[in-house]
Amino acid sequence: MTNLYEAYQLMGLPYFTWTVSGVLMLWVNNSNPLISGKLITAQSSFFDSGPIFSTTPTGLTQYVEYGNYSINYVAVLMYRYGSEMAHTEQSGVFNAFQLFNAVMEYGTLSENFTETAQETLPSGEVFTLSFAGKYPIVFNVTAYITPLGPTTKYPYPAAYVQYATVNLTMMAREEGSTPSMAYKSDIDETLNSYGFMNLSLLIINPYGGAVIIGISGNYARTSKDLVSVVTYSSPVGIPGWLEQFRALAVSPNATDLIGYYQYVILRLMRVGW
Structure with a gap:
């Protein structure tokens, strides 16, 4: 991990997180x-x-x-x-x-990204596994603070308003084959969230410190849609599966912060049968 000081200078924050991915796995066969x-x-x-x-x-x-x-x-x-x-x-x-x-x-x-692994035995048998994925994310946040009293003396009251939307998408495909089997898996998933909140704050210092003293408005709406299909091309006659999932969750107001599911739909069915 390098250039941490440069990142701190550019972003103005000393807090960073890392995700380390990738692993080498070895199948241990005591007989061979x-x-x-x-x-x-x-x-x-x-x-x-x-x-x-x-x-x-x-x-x-x-x-x-x-x-x-x-x-x-x-x-x-x-x-x-x-x-x-x-x-x-x-x-x-x-x-x-x-x-x-x-x-x-x-x-x-x-x-x-795409990932492909292939192993070939001396007999000519081939084992393959491939995975491809896309993860686009779009977000939009608006927030502002309105002082409700003189700002020359602390603490002073203020109103905070925030609006935000987040859209997440995942598109993934996996394909695998052995000398006796071949399958394909496709997943499309979207999550869309919108919300706003109105807070009453007490600004306690000039460095951004504040205390929430009230919630006057709150709303959040999150929907999720998922379609997953698994099919087999070999051997012939093995059925595949289709999964469809839809859900909508709402947090309607400042007194019901947890909210509720407006609907949840799950459908499973065989395909290619």
Whole structure:
């Protein structure tokens, strides 16, 4: 992890989180243990534009960052009885875009990636597994504070209003095949959320410290839609499955902050039967 001080200078915050993904797993077979391996190909690349800040003609601050990566490995794995060729490829791109000022923030985040793993036995049998995914996110937040008293002396009362929308999408496809089976899985999922709240605050210091002394307005509406399909092309005659899910949750006012489900629909059915 590098450039932490630079990130602190750019963002003005010392708080960051990281997500580390990726794991190497080895199937341990005591009757045919792995003896050795030989790396044939090892290629990788990574590019990150870094944060790019600019100012729009309307006075908004614009933030852009984008990048891509690729990994390609080929190895021969030697077992006590026989060997196999293992090939793994991964590639992806990511983009981030934001517009913001003192009262609003709009942003889009996206990640597209593909992963493929293939193993070939000396007998010519091939095992493959591939996964592709897209995760676009769009959000829009507006918030402002209106002082309700003189701001020269602390504490003083203020009104806080916030409106926000968040739209999440996941599109994923998985395909796998062995000498005796082949399947495909597709998932499309969307989540849309909208809400606002009105708070009564007591500003206690010039550094942004405040205490919530009342909630005069609250509303939130979140919907989720999911369609998942799993089908088999081999062997013939194995049924697939279709799952459909829909739900709408509402938090209607300041006295019912937990809210309720307006509807929940779940449907499961066989396909290709």
